[in-house]
Amino acid sequence: MSVTSAQGFEAAGIAIGLKSSGGKDLALVVNRGPRHSSAAVFTSNRAKANPILWSQQVIADGTVSAIVLNSGGANCFTGPQGFQATHATAEAVATELGVSAGDVLVCSTGLIGEQLDTGKLLPGVATAAAALSADGGADAAEAILTTDSHPKTAVIERDGWTIGGMAKGAGMLAPGLATMLVVLTTDASLASDQLDRALRAATRVSFDRLDSDGCMSTNDQVSLLASGVSGIEPNADVFAEALREICLDLARQLQGDAEGAAHDITIEVVGAVSEEDAVEVGRSVARNNLFKAAVFGNDPNWGRVLAAIGTTSAPFDPYAVDVSMNGIRVCHAGAPDQSRDLVDLTGRAVHVLIDLHEGQRAATILTNDLTHDYVHENSAYSS
Amino acid sequence: MSVTSAQGFEAAGIAIGLKSSGGKDLALVVNRGPRHSSAAVFTSNRAKANPILWSQQVIADGTVSAIVLNSGGANCFTGPQGFQATHATAEAVATELGVSAGDVLVCSTGLIGEQLDTGKLLPGVATAAAALSADGGADAAEAILTTDSHPKTAVIERDGWTIGGMAKGAGMLAPGLATMLVVLTTDASLASDQLDRALRAATRVSFDRLDSDGCMSTNDQVSLLASGVSGIEPNADVFAEALREICLDLARQLQGDAEGAAHDITIEVVGAVSEEDAVEVGRSVARNNLFKAAVFGNDPNWGRVLAAIGTTSAPFDPYAVDVSMNGIRVCHAGAPDQSRDLVDLTGRAVHVLIDLHEGQRAATILTNDLTHDYVHENSAYSS
Numbered sequence: 001m002s003v004t005s006a007q008g009f010e011a012a013g014i015a016i017g018l019k020s021s022g023g024k025d026l027a028l029v030v031n032r033g034p035r036h037s038s039a040a041v042f043t044s045n046r047a048k049a050n051p052i053l054w055s056q057q058v059i060a061d062g063t064v065s066a067i068v069l070n071s072g073g074a075n076c077f078t079g080p081q082g083f084q085a086t087h088a089t090a091e092a093v094a095t096e097l098g099v100s101a102g103d104v105l106v107c108s109t110g111l112i113g114e115q116l117d118t119g120k121l122l123p124g125v126a127t128a129a130a131a132l133s134a135d136g137g138a139d140a141a142e143a144i145l146t147t148d149s150h151p152k153t154a155v156i157e158r159d160g161w162t163i164g165g166m167a168k169g170a171g172m173l174a175p176g177l178a179t180m181l182v183v184l185t186t187d188a189s190l191a192s193d194q195l196d197r198a199l200r201a202a203t204r205v206s207f208d209r210l211d212s213d214g215c216m217s218t219n220d221q222v223s224l225l226a227s228g229v230s231g232i233e234p235n236a237d238v239f240a241e242a243l244r245e246i247c248l249d250l251a252r253q254l255q256g257d258a259e260g261a262a263h264d265i266t267i268e269v270v271g272a273v274s275e276e277d278a279v280e281v282g283r284s285v286a287r288n289n290l291f292k293a294a295v296f297g298n299d300p301n302w303g304r305v306l307a308a309i310g311t312t313s314a315p316f317d318p319y320a321v322d323v324s325m326n327g328i329r330v331c332h333a334g335a336p337d338q339s340r341d342l343v344d345l346t347g348r349a350v351h352v353l354i355d356l357h358e359g360q361r362a363a364t365i366l367t368n369d370l371t372h373d374y375v376h377e378n379s380a381y382s383s
Numbered sequence: 384m385s386v387t388s389a390q391g392f393e394a395a396g397i398a399i400g401l402k403s404s405g406g407k408d409l410a411l412v413v414n415r416g417p418r419h420s421s422a423a424v425f426t427s428n429r430a431k432a433n434p435i436l437w438s439q440q441v442i443a444d445g446t447v448s449a450i451v452l453n454s455g456g457a458n459c460f461t462g463p464q465g466f467q468a469t470h471a472t473a474e475a476v477a478t479e480l481g482v483s484a485g486d487v488l489v490c491s492t493g494l495i496g497e498q499l500d501t502g503k504l505l506p507g508v509a510t511a512a513a514a515l516s517a518d519g520g521a522d523a524a525e526a527i528l529t530t531d532s533h534p535k536t537a538v539i540e541r542d543g544w545t546i547g548g549m550a551k552g553a554g555m556l557a558p559g560l561a562t563m564l565v566v567l568t569t570d571a572s573l574a575s576d577q578l579d580r581a582l583r584a585a586t587r588v589s590f591d592r593l594d595s596d597g598c599m600s601t602n603d604q605v606s607l608l609a610s611g612v613s614g615i616e617p618n619a620d621v622f623a624e625a626l627r628e629i630c631l632d633l634a635r636q637l638q639g640d641a642e643g644a645a646h647d648i649t650i651e652v653v654g655a656v657s658e659e660d661a662v663e664v665g666r667s668v669a670r671n672n673l674f675k676a677a678v679f680g681n682d683p684n685w686g687r688v689l690a691a692i693g694t695t696s697a698p699f700d701p702y703a704v705d706v707s708m709n710g711i712r713v714c715h716a717g718a719p720d721q722s723r724d725l726v727d728l729t730g731r732a733v734h735v736l737i738d739l740h741e742g743q744r745a746a747t748i749l750t751n752d753l754t755h756d757y758v759h760e761n762s763a764y765s766s
Contacts, residue, residue: 047693047701077689077701079718112686113719213672216694218686289596289672289753290761297762303495303601306460310430311599318430318460335462336496370672370762372755378673379680379753 002153004137005164007187008032008227012131013139016124018072018110018117024143026121027069028128029183030097035228038064039196040105041203043220049076050086051106055221058090058105062192064225065099067183068125069107069144071168076112076218085116092122096129107181107221109146109168141166144181147377152253156246161188161230163242167250169220182207182222182250188239189228198240199224206247209279210366211286212258213374222247255366260373263295265350266366273359277314281354282365284308292370295350300325300343305352306334316356324353385536387520388547390570391415391610395514396522399507401455401493401500407526409504410452411511412566413480418611421447422579423488424586426603432459433469434489438604441473441488445575447608448482450566451508452490452527454551459495459601468499475505479512490564490604492529492551524549527564530760535636539629544571544613546625550633552603565590565605565633571622572611581623582607589630592662593749594669595641596757605630638749643756646678648733649749656742660697664737665748667691675753678733683708683726688735689717699739707736 272278294301655661
């Protein structure tokens with residue numbers, strides 16, 4: 001049910017011919033209220049797509065009535081014509097729903113540098129509005145996919161209130177704030193500033209810790225809409241915890257479906273002086289192509305882990321570092337420990353534990369291996 | 384002839400069984416003087432191999448009598464036993480040549496985290512010393528190779544003096560100062576501080592601009608030894624220019640033999656506010672796996688170039704950027720320009736020209752594409 005699991009929301013997902021596959025490519029999510037408090041985080045890529053530039057204005061007042069999302073084109077680096085396409089889309093949604101265009105978020109995903117076909121998009125908005133339904137969450141989750149192999153949805157229910165969500169993302173998966181399209185809805189009764197705090201806290205330790213291929217997208221957006229239908233205002237910590245949980249769930253789903261990946265790699269860095277150091281160390285390993293290729297080959301090549309750590313600015317002593325892979329400590333105090341032959345990497349899940357022995361802080365980065373399928377998917381056709 | 388092209392140098396390259404292939408794996412280069420002025424630059428990776436830790440001490444006084452280099456093992460993250468192996472190797476060279484161990488540079492390359500077999504290495508030094516010859520440059524250039532498909536050598540002759548060099552490097556090719564093993568020799572008569580200035584200036588715009596796979600090695604070293612045999616002290620600018628030329632030649636050879644690469648990509652960034660900005664922009668594109676995979680697929684996917692630029696801190700306006708690929712301007716002022724179908728990427732050489740239109744500075748980064756062969760070479764066995 002995804003974005004329609006919480007009360008007060010309707011959604012639709014339809015095919016309007018933007019995708020050459022003919023699959024669903026336009027999603028609409030509407031908050032029927034009574035509240036319309038909202039929050040959103042956006043890619044930190046300085047090359048921002050037109051829908052990002054638009055949506056940053058929309059979210060400024062914390063009020064959102066609807067989100068329209070298309071796959072089949074990123075509408076990024078498309079000039080003034082591209083921005084007009086985004087604006088026109090929001091206006092079309094506003095007209096259909098009787099709301100202000102300034103309360104309509106827009107998301108696009110697909111190839112950069114191609115104009116969207118507004119001749120299909122604008123009539124499509126009317127069709128999507130007519131298809132809105134309290135059961136439309138699954139269709140919407142399908143319509144936002146690009147190279148994803150399946151929809152990603154999640155639902156968390158608490159005492160009288162619910163958070164639901166959908167996500168898409170398989171390539172260009174590296175944090176910039178958000179790194180994909182995600183829509184979260186809740187019927188909890190919260191103000192936009194409360195949502196904003198919870199959303200930033202949750203994305204910081206979920207989507208921002210997902211770094212599948214080191215490539216930051218131009219179009220990423222995570223939105224959270226609250227309808228207030230439940231009439232319940234949850235404790236801030238309880239809500240934040242639930243939101244973090246659903247964001248981590250969706251982040252894991254994105255990791256599990258990353259383009260061409262054969263392994264889901266969890267890089268846990270402990271013993272760091274600061275959390276920022278731990279993140280930097282984890283990310284350096286996550287972005288090391290040699291390490292990623294070794295994991296694809298089921299090779300516990302821990303030297304590549306240490307070579308990556310050495311490129312960071314995090315405090316560490318190369319002769320104090322421990323590295324374990326899937327439970328086998330292969331490096332102790334910067335020297336060989338247990339035999340690498342004991343490490344079994346044949347499963348999909350790989351756990352790398354790095355202990356810097358410098359402090360008390362930790363962070364976990366999620367990544368994937370570098371595979372032939374990744375190269376194939378990103379070289380055989382434009383995406 | 385490589386390192387023995389300049390007068391005053393002898394070299395040898397022999398097989399001592401460190402490489403499982405049975406190929407040559409120990410090189411020795413000796414400066415017979417009269418001068419022994421020298422300079423060296425080392426990886427900036429904070430995880431430094433034992434030979435780097437040793438050689439940094441050796442170069443401190445600017446005097447080097449010999450360099451011993453082994454392939455078949457990086458001697459990195461091997462603990463105190465590993466450092467002792469490096470020290471013992473230098474002592475063995477010193478004993479054979481009648482010089483001080485403190486004037487013997489050591490280089491190692493191969494798998495990280497495995498101990499070197501000193502039972503083979505130390506007797507091997509004696510064998511290599513016995514094989515020293517003024518014609519030994521080619522053997523030495525062969526003995527330092529790992530996954531390289533062929534030796535890389537270069538020679539530049541000027542008025543009465545010569546610079547020769549050899550290089551190895553095919554993976555973990557990203558700058559950290561040096562990113563590979565390089566030995567340069569000259570019979571020009573220069574002091575070590577003159578060599579140091581010229582070497583730093585040359586590596587900064589050659590090896591430091593080579594970023595094949597974004598992975599910085601733990602073992603890289605570029606050394607320059609001067610014998611003074613010619614008796615000629617070249618003009619500093621003339622020598623610096625010759626040194627830059629031979630470094631660029633060797634860097635291009637490394638790029639052309641990068642692991643699994645199918646394209647040599649030159650990323651030229653112009654119109655930057657500073658050279659540092661231009662380097663950052665070029666490097667962000669060079670390290671973008673999606674862009675690199677697209678080039679492998681002969682796909683001029685310029686959106687991935689812009690998405691990479693957006694991750695930098697360099698001043699630029701996304702709506703002012705121009706991008707050309709192999710002479711076709713596919714993006715003008717941040718919007719589509721000429722058709723991407725006009726771009727021919729079927730050849731090995733790819734030229735990406737990025738004009739930021741912000742200033743007058745420029746830099747060129749050399750990189751490679753991301754291919755199935757790269758994944759294969761770095762996953763199918765440990766290296």
